[in-house]
Amino acid sequence: MHDTKKVRVRFAPSPTGSIHIGNLRTALFAWLFTKKEQGSFIVRIEDTDRKRLEEDSLEKIFKTLKWANLGVDEGVYLDKDSKVFQKGDLGPYIQSERLEIYQKYIQELIEQGKVYHCFCSEDRLKDVRQKQQLEKSPIMYDKKCRNLSSEEVTIKIKNGEDYVLRMKIPENEIVEFKDEVFGKISVKTEIIDDQVLMKADGFPTYHFAVVVDDHLMEISHIFRGEDWIPSTPKHVLLYKFFGWEIPSFVHLPNVLGEDKKKLSKRDGSASVEDFVKKGYLPEALVNFLALLGWNPKTEQEIFSSEELIEKFSLEGLNKAGGVFNYQKLDWFNKEYIKLMPEDNFKEKILEFLPAQFRTKVQENLEIFNRLLPIIKERIEKFEDVTKMWEVGDLEYYFKQPNYELEKILWKDEKDLKQTKIYLEEIAKLLNKIDNFEAEEIKSKIWDYATEQGRGSVLWPMRYVLSGKDKSPDPFVLAEILGKGETLNRLQYAIEKIA
């Protein structure tokens, strides 16, 4: 049963901060599905909670979408100057601009007797809840105002009492819906709360706004986190109240932290911005996230977004939540770094380098260029280059390192004088090389090293060039430093010994 209705999926963030990693994954799946089905990917802003609005949220949200390369087809956009604009025939796409619409539809429900006025104060509700908690009975509204007479209601309204509008949940019914991921889910209406649909400030709650908007915007598939499953029956009931067609639900299993609980700020960086800052590539994060909770039924791991779109299907979606594994993300990122063109890589490295190192680089571009492959095989994410700098794994390429003389000696080798002879011989051999490349250098020195004992010769050579216990091999070091500087450092050591 494949309906021919156009696929329209919305991503509906609330402007209450930056995009969470779980939100991005929801958006990604929604986007992949839309692209696969050649539908529309719509962005709607759900700003009905006036208390939690955050100033620059929209900017952050759209920046993240753009970074992740999820193109928007309809709805809300941000232009270059961060000005909001909207595109599409079924708007407005910002809920706070749709108040009259909600008003109109809630009126319909009032007339049908599907909702009722509730004058209970927040304090009273809190008390009720507290009592229920103590009694370990189900926690829900006690329906105090459900049967107020219309006269009572009129009087209270006249007196200026605040009220909300609650859903009159039918009694003794079973609400059933099909979820594309979890299958059939059914719930008795007894345990469904008389949900508030309109708040005292005249704004709709999420539950009311999504249903109205999704219907009016002709959304075909509702992608959202599995946390929404418990409130879906209320939404289904609303669709029924209005006699509207019920869209497909695609509830996505949660992204979990190491503790197996829903990923949150406590797990360190849960916001996408943090991953950007750390120097993860969007392709890597996207690839990783796509494979968390979905699988293409192949053993392939690396997918371009075109491939993801092509392979994507709802059947591959998993029910169980998945732990966000940073090590695997790092692996993906490394794979994508390997695939990067040299120029892009260089640019990115420059971007992440500490200022003082950037200066050095500009003075020694040749060395830096030769150093790039070394950096490439040693970082997982771009932030790592900062760490390389901090622990001194980069500095020695640009200036004569300081070191303790004894460390020049390889293992049991005791004779500094002998080591000096090795270094002098190395210098002599290097001097004869015109084409100063690692292979060439190696071929000149290798036999000598083998003759004398490899460690005894190569360790000092490497150590003298880097001043570090750990570093790339001496031939590569020499190539990066260049003939002149290599000989300088050899000479420096020889003199130091004498």
Place this chain on the structure above:
RNA sequence: GGCCCUAUCGUCUAAUGGUUAGGACAUCAGCUUUUCAAGCUGGUAAUCCGGGUUCGAUUCCCGGUAGGGUCACCA
């Protein structure tokens, strides 16, 4: 506590009513012409438990257990 959901190596996952239960990350070991990194090769490691159904269940059903989600005038 009520309700809902979930359950394969440590992690992400594949598979089938009959397989040596496959792959990836991580881990361990070896190799790779000194150290490190990278690479290569190999190894360790999983069907939550108990009942059914069945010739045969990891797979289907039921129960338990464990974990998670949710119970706002937040989304």
